Structure formats: structure tokens, C-alpha cells
Amino acid sequence: MTRHDGSSRAVLSIEQVSVHFGGLVAISDMTFALNQGELLSLIGPNGAGKTTALNVVTGFLRPTKGEVRYRGAALNRLKPHEVANLGLVRTFQKTSVFGMNTVFDNVLIGLHRHGSSSLWETVLALPHVRREEKRLRERAWEILDFVGIDKHAAQLGGALPYGEQRLLEVAVALAAQPTLLLLDEPVSGMNASETASFMKLLGKIRQRGLTVLLVEHNMHMVMSMSDRIVALNYGKIIAEGPPAAIQQDPEVIRAYLGQEVKRA
Amino acid sequence: MRRTLPYLWVGFLLSVPLWLHDQYFLHILITTGIFTITAMSLNLLLGFTGQLSLGHVAFFGVGAYTSALASLGFDVHIFGGFRIVHQPWPAVTGFAVGILVAGLCGYAIGKLSFKVREAYFVIVTISFAEVVRLVALNWVELTQGPLALNNIPPFTIGFPGLWEQTLWGKVPNYYAVLAVGAVAHILIRRLVLSRIGRAMVALKENEPLATSLGIDVTRFLVLAAVVSAGIAGAAGGLYAHYIRIIDPDIFLFIYTVTMVIMVVTGGKGTLAGPLVGGIIFGILPVMLRPMATPEAQWIIYGVFMILIVFFLPRGIVPAVQDWWQSKMGVTQAPVDGARTGGRL
Ligand SMILES: Nc1ncnc2c1ncn2[C@@H]1O[C@H](COP(=O)(O)OP(=O)(O)OP(=O)(O)O)[C@@H](O)[C@H]1O
Numbered sequence: 314m315t316r317h318d319g320s321s322r323a324v325l326s327i328e329q330v331s332v333h334f335g336g337l338v339a340i341s342d343m344t345f346a347l348n349q350g351e352l353l354s355l356i357g358p359n360g361a362g363k364t365t366a367l368n369v370v371t372g373f374l375r376p377t378k379g380e381v382r383y384r385g386a387a388l389n390r391l392k393p394h395e396v397a398n399l400g401l402v403r404t405f406q407k408t409s410v411f412g413m414n415t416v417f418d419n420v421l422i423g424l425h426r427h428g429s430s431s432l433w434e435t436v437l438a439l440p441h442v443r444r445e446e447k448r449l450r451e452r453a454w455e456i457l458d459f460v461g462i463d464k465h466a467a468q469l470g471g472a473l474p475y476g477e478q479r480l481l482e483v484a485v486a487l488a489a490q491p492t493l494l495l496l497d498e499p500v501s502g503m504n505a506s507e508t509a510s511f512m513k514l515l516g517k518i519r520q521r522g523l524t525v526l527l528v529e530h531n532m533h534m535v536m537s538m539s540d541r542i543v544a545l546n547y548g549k550i551i552a553e554g555p556p557a558a559i560q561q562d563p564e565v566i567r568a569y570l571g572q573e574v575k576r577a
Numbered sequence: 578m579r580r581t582l583p584y585l586w587v588g589f590l591l592s593v594p595l596w597l598h599d600q601y602f603l604h605i606l607i608t609t610g611i612f613t614i615t616a617m618s619l620n621l622l623l624g625f626t627g628q629l630s631l632g633h634v635a636f637f638g639v640g641a642y643t644s645a646l647a648s649l650g651f652d653v654h655i656f657g658g659f660r661i662v663h664q665p666w667p668a669v670t671g672f673a674v675g676i677l678v679a680g681l682c683g684y685a686i687g688k689l690s691f692k693v694r695e696a697y698f699v700i701v702t703i704s705f706a707e708v709v710r711l712v713a714l715n716w717v718e719l720t721q722g723p724l725a726l727n728n729i730p731p732f733t734i735g736f737p738g739l740w741e742q743t744l745w746g747k748v749p750n751y752y753a754v755l756a757v758g759a760v761a762h763i764l765i766r767r768l769v770l771s772r773i774g775r776a777m778v779a780l781k782e783n784e785p786l787a788t789s790l791g792i793d794v795t796r797f798l799v800l801a802a803v804v805s806a807g808i809a810g811a812a813g814g815l816y817a818h819y820i821r822i823i824d825p826d827i828f829l830f831i832y833t834v835t836m837v838i839m840v841v842t843g844g845k846g847t848l849a850g851p852l853v854g855g856i857i858f859g860i861l862p863v864m865l866r867p868m869a870t871p872e873a874q875w876i877i878y879g880v881f882m883i884l885i886v887f888f889l890p891r892g893i894v895p896a897v898q899d900w901w902q903s904k905m906g907v908t909q910a911p912v913d914g915a916r917t918g919g920r921l
């Protein structure tokens with residue numbers, strides 16, 4: 314088993330985390346760290362515990378044991394919205410948008426963290442509220458443009474084709490001003506060309522200096538985009554290292570045998 | 578068209594007392610207006626946050642009783658021989674206090690129940706309404722119990738010493754209801770079209786996604802409950818100082834049901850929905866009265882509501898909007914205001 318100890322540039326550290334669901338051990342004694350600006354992929358067969366790990370980091374689940382820290386702050390006791398307010402923003406494995414809202418409004422909702430007008434200021438319609446609203450709308454257009462779904466702005470989120478819906482999810486997450494972006498299988502269900510353009514988008518996102526934790530089954534994407542990979546099986550880290558090393562790792566190959574046939 | 582419609586409406590409503598001299602019908606319009614305000618307040622919770630308050634009449638009743646008691650004064654004994662004596666305040670001050678107390682109740686109920694929400698919120702609101710009804714019924718020294726609070730003073734507006742006007746009779750009260758309704762509507766409109774309103778809608782539609790974007794569930798649901806309860810309390814104050822007599826029957830469950838019917842048939846989650854539903858279900862009983870016994874009226878109500886819910890599940894306003902859009906050949910809603918369905 315190869316292991317890089319979290320260097321001094323580590324922003325997110327997961328320390329000896331275990332998650333039990335009743336008798337089921339979804340994650341056991343997991344330790345790894347993410348460095349500033351890094352793209353780290355979390356891979357593993359179905360049920361390995363990847364989504365569970367994401368849920369623990371983002372406050373959707375409390376770990377049974379262990380600790381998660383982001384830039385020095387302990388996340389264990391925080392609620393999801395508090396974790397988000399520290400700059401950790403996630404997407405969901407199962408497509409998740411505000412279906413009855415327009416694409417534009419989806420992104421406006423995502424921009425929640427950019428605004429601060431209070432109830433009083435809002436009902437009194439103070440000039441600064443209007444300025445803030447204008448700023449948010451401009452920002453929403455920038456994000457739609459950046460992700461490349463600006464032409465769908467007026468459509469309902471739920472009415473978008475699948476591929477665009479997955480892009481909308483990322484647009485909404487980006488709107489929430491992440492410093493660490495956590496993506497749960499963002500290209501699952503996309504065709505090859507959609508995947509290729511998503512990889513381009515992810516490249517652009519990284520140029521903005523975002524740290525990314527990627528959960529993904531698409532090995533082409535994982536191998537070509539990751540700085541580092543953590544491989545899980547049955548809730549345990551079985552390998553950790555750069556893509557080239559992971560590809561050769563006998564434990565990883567064994568874990569994926571049989572699995573690969575199913576999901577080809 | 579869309580922009581001028583609200584102004585036409587306001588102009589029409591302002592003109593009503595000029596040509597409608599039937600006092601009974603004016604009375605119906607006033608009570609309909611008051612009920613419509615409560616429906617608007619309920620819509621903020623039910624339509625925009627998705628939380629069903631089945632004790633909404635409690636906030637209305639608390640506003641009514643508080644405002645009435647503050648302007649009547651009281652002298653009650655509490656445990657240990659203590660006495661609380663309150664000298665009468667002006668009705669308008671009572672009205673403000675009523676809004677405040679109703680809002681506080683909304684805050685307490687929200688804090689209490691939004692940790693678990695939905696079914697729990699329904700139960701807590703129903704129980705709350707029953708508890709305040711029992712207090713109103715049994716704390717006779719304060720509320721006169723079933724004997725009712727009588728001689729509640731009407732509103733007096735103006736500046737003391739300069740110009741004052743006491744709202745006796747129907748016409749001034751009609752305008753008072755219209756004014757409060759307009760303020761409530763503008764308030765709710767500003768709220769739901771803002772970042773705060775978007776957060777509420779986001780929580781209703783997809784709570785995990787909303788929280789993952791930094792939206793604090795409890796904060797925005799409690800906020801909606803406070804504003805909603807405060808507006809319902811304002812409607813209660815209007816009612817108390819217009820009818821000038823209130824008893825514990827004000828808390829009857831059937832009033833909450835009426836509010837829910839107004840919101841659901843009009844179109845929950847739209848700004849115009851409760852107005853449309855409120856007017857229909859405020860006026861319908863009057864039209865039915867000469868034709869049907871009260872029991873038959875309720876059946877007609879029920880059938881009418883089932884028909885609407887069955888054929889227009891989202892309510893009248895969204896259905897009309899869809900029809901209008903398809904007629905105009907517009908397939909895509911305009912970006913601004915599309916979510917809340919236009920400007921009204
Ligand atoms: N809320 C839960 N309650 C009980 N068991 C759960 C819960 N969430 C996940 N599990 C179980 O924990 C294990 C890990 O699940 P997890 O969703 O993290 O896997 P994953 O690596 O994301 O898999 P996939 O690639 O299929 O998404 C699975 O056995 C799953 O059935």
C-alpha cells in the first residue's frame with residue numbers, strides 16, 4: 314500500500330474516519346488529505362464508500378469515528394450549510410437541480426452566499442438591495458456563460474436534457490463560491506462527446522485555482538485529470554498515489570476485476 | 578397588459594365604495610378582504626416554503642385578541658396575588674402589538690417544529706391553535722371566555738391634535754383593509770422575489786441541494802413563519818376593530834381550512850393565487866346563501882374545490898397563466914419573474 318503523508322499544503326484532511334450504518338461498515342479508518350489546488354480522485358467499485366466519504370466531508374453524515382478538518386477548522390459538528398459556508402461545495406451523484414425553477418434562477422439560488430441583504434432591507438426595498446440583486450444577476454450570467462449553458466437560461470431546470478442538467482449542477486455549485494469543489498460522478502450517464510466537453514470545463518475550473526475532490530467511475534477521465542488518486546474497496550483505502558502508479562497497482566486491479574465487465 | 582393590470586385592479590378596488598351602496602355587500606367585501614390577507618400570509622408558508630400550517634387561524638386570533646385587549650385594557654390576577662393592570666392603548670398601537678405578538682408566536686412555533694418539519698409542523702400548528710382557543714375560552718378574567726370581548730374600539734388614525742379620524746362604519750374600514758392588504762402584498766412580493774424568497778423556494782424544492790449551497794434551513798423557514806404569522810396577526814387586528822366583538826370561536830378549525838382552500842384553489846406559490854382564491858371563496862358563500870342551506874353550501878364548496886383540484890391541480894392562477902402563454906404562442910417564460918408567475 315502506497316501512502317503520501319498529507320504535506321504542509323494540505324487544506325482538507327480526513328483523519329481515521331469510520332462510518333457504520335448499523336452493522337455495515339461503509340468506511341473504516343480512512344485517512345487522506347487534499348492539497349491546495351490539487352485534483353484528487355476517489356475511486357472504487359460500487360458500494361466502496363465514495364459517496365459516504367463525500368457525505369461525511371460535507372456534513373450530510375456524522376462519522377462514527379474520526380475527524381475531518383478544512384483549513385484547520387473541524388467539520389465534524391457542522392451542518393451542511395455551515396460546511397458550505399466554509400467554501401466546501403458538493404454536487405450529488407443522482408442529478409439534483411431545482412427542477413421547477415429556470416436555469417437562470419437555479420444559478421441565482423446558487424449565488425445565495427454572495428448576498429447579505431436582511432429581511433428589513435429587503436421589504437423596504439433599499440437601494441443597496443437592488444444593487445445587490447443586479448450584481449447577482451450579472452454574476453449568474455457570467456457563470457452560465459462560463460459553463461456554456463447560457464442559451465438555456467429561460468428553460469426550467471427539470472426540462473433540460475440530461476447532459477445539460479449535469480452541467481447546470483456544476484454551474485449551481487460554482488455559483489456557491491467554492492474553494493473546494495466535491496463532484497460525485499459528474500459524467501455518469503454522459504456520452505463520449507459530453508464527457509469530453511465536461512473534461513474541458515473541469516480544466517477551466519482548475520485554472521481558477523479551485524481544489525477538487527472528484528468521485529468518478531470513468532477511468533479515462535480520472536487517469537487524465539487527477540493529480541492523485543485514492544482507491545477504496547469495502548470502505549478501506551487500498552491504494553493512494555499518482556495515476557500511473559494506481560493503474561499498475563495489483564490491489565486496485567483485483568478490486569476492479571469483475572466490476573469492469575459490468576460497467577463497460 | 579401585464580404591467581397595467583395590477584393598477585387597473587387597484588383603481589377598481591378603490592372605486593368600489595363610490596358605486597356600491599349595499600351595506601351588506603360591503604361588509605362581505607371587508608371580511609373577504611381580511612380573509613384574503615390571511616390567505617396571502619398562509620401562502621408565504623405553504624406556497625413558498627412548502628410548510629403546511631393547519632393552525633394558521635391561531636396567528637389571526639392571537640392578533641385579534643392581543644389588539645383588542647391592548648386597546649380595551651385589562652386587570653388580571655396571576656399566581657401569588659400578583660396583579661397585572663393594563664390601561665387602554667389606542668387601537669392602532671394595539672394593532673401593532675398584535676402583529677408583534679403574532680409574529681413572536683410564529684417564531685416560537687417555527688423554532689419548535691422546523692427541526693423536524695412537515696408532518697411535525699402540521700401537528701404543532703394544529704395543537705397551538707387548540708391551546709390558544711382553550712386559553713381564550715377559559716381565562717375568563719382576561720378574555721371574558723365565551724362571553725366574548727365587547728366594545729372593542731374602532732381604529733383612530735391621524736396625528737393627535739392636528740387631524741384625527743375614527744374609522745366608524747363600513748367605508749373607512751373597507752379602505753383600511755385595502756391598505757393593509759396592499760402593504761402585505763407588496764411586502765410578500767418583495768420578499769419572494771428576493772434572495773430570501775429564492776432561498777425559501779429552494780428549500781421547498783430540493784432541501785439537500787439548498788443546504789449544500791449554504792442555505793440555512795431553520796433560519797429561512799422561521800423567517801417565513803414570523804412574517805406569515807405577523808401578517809395573519811394584522812388581519813386579526815383589522816377584524817377585531819371592525820367587528821368590535823370577538824369570542825373563542827375565532828379559532829375554529831374551519832377558518833384554517835377556508836384559508837387553505839383559498840390558497841390551494843387560487844394557486845399556491847403564486848402571488849395572485851391567494852387573491853383569486855380569497856375573492857372566490859369569500860364571495861361564493863354569499864351567492865349561495867339565498868339558494869342553499871348552510872350544510873348544502875358546505876357540500877357545494879367541497880365539490881367546487883374537488884373539481885378545481887382535480888382539473889387544475891396547481892390552482893386557477895397557474896392554469897390561466899399556462900393558457901395565456903400557449904395562446905400567445907410563448908413557449909419560454911421570461912427570465913425575470915418566471916418562477917413566481919408574473920408581476921401581480
Ligand atoms: N444511508 C445509508 N444507510 C445504510 N447504508 C448505506 C447508506 N448509505 C450508504 N450505505 C451503504 O454504504 C456502502 C457504501 O455506499 P456508498 O454510497 O458510499 O458507495 P459508493 O462508493 O458511492 O458507490 P457507487 O459507486 O455505487 O455510488 C454501501 O454498501 C451502501 O449500501
Ligand SMILES: [Mg+2]
Nearest residue numbers: 363364365406
Ligand atoms: Mg456513490
